[in-house]
Amino acid sequence: MAERPTTNWRHGIAEEAEELAAGTLDPECACMAALYPEELLATTDAALDAFEHELPGLGEASDEQVFAVVERFVLALNEVNDANNGGAFETDEREELCDFIDESLTEHGVDVVALTARHGLGRYQLTNKWRKW
Template sequence: MAERPTTNWRRGIAEEAAELAAGTLDPDCACMVELFPEELLLETDAVLDVFEADLPTLAEGDDARIFAAVERVVLALNAVNEAHDECAFETDEREQLCAYIDEALTEQGVDVAALTAKCGLGRHELTDRWRDW
């Protein structure tokens, strides 16, 4: 299964905590806990749980159902971002979330490049129609 961005973010928090504990990181340079508060991680994971539950139903290749699933996950992530003062997902996080959605669909047998091309979109424009973050 595609690795969730939240897994990566939690790993970064743990690595930073280890560096702080070892004294190899100046506390003034620590930012991971601030960037990724537990509430944000839990909310993002809840959204991704729903998306992952939808994935097996998309293997049939119905374009409308695939786009509907993408729309739902993106709109739910918009709500998480909004709840965190529109700054939950910065550039790196946006890229990770979009890559995760693409990879998760691909693992289900969805040809994302072909799907988006049918709509005159580039592969990396899959989420753009609905994404505010």
């Protein structure tokens, strides 16, 4: 199963906290907790929950239905980003979220390459129409 980006971010926070506690990381170099405050993680997880809830059965769904699920998820992430002054998701986070979408759809039977090709898009352009982050 595709790993949620928030799982990775929480792991980084915990790892950094361990390094700080052990004295192996200079506190001035610690940034994970500031990059991923709990409210950001919680609201991103809520969007992920809703997306994951819609995944079963998408392998048999029409292109329009798959795009509608992706659109709802991307718009939810836009709201998370807006609530964080447009700075919730930087390049690494955007890539993780897009990879998560691709992997999740694929795991549920959606041929993302064929889907996007049928609509004149490259595989990694699936979210571009709605994405503001």
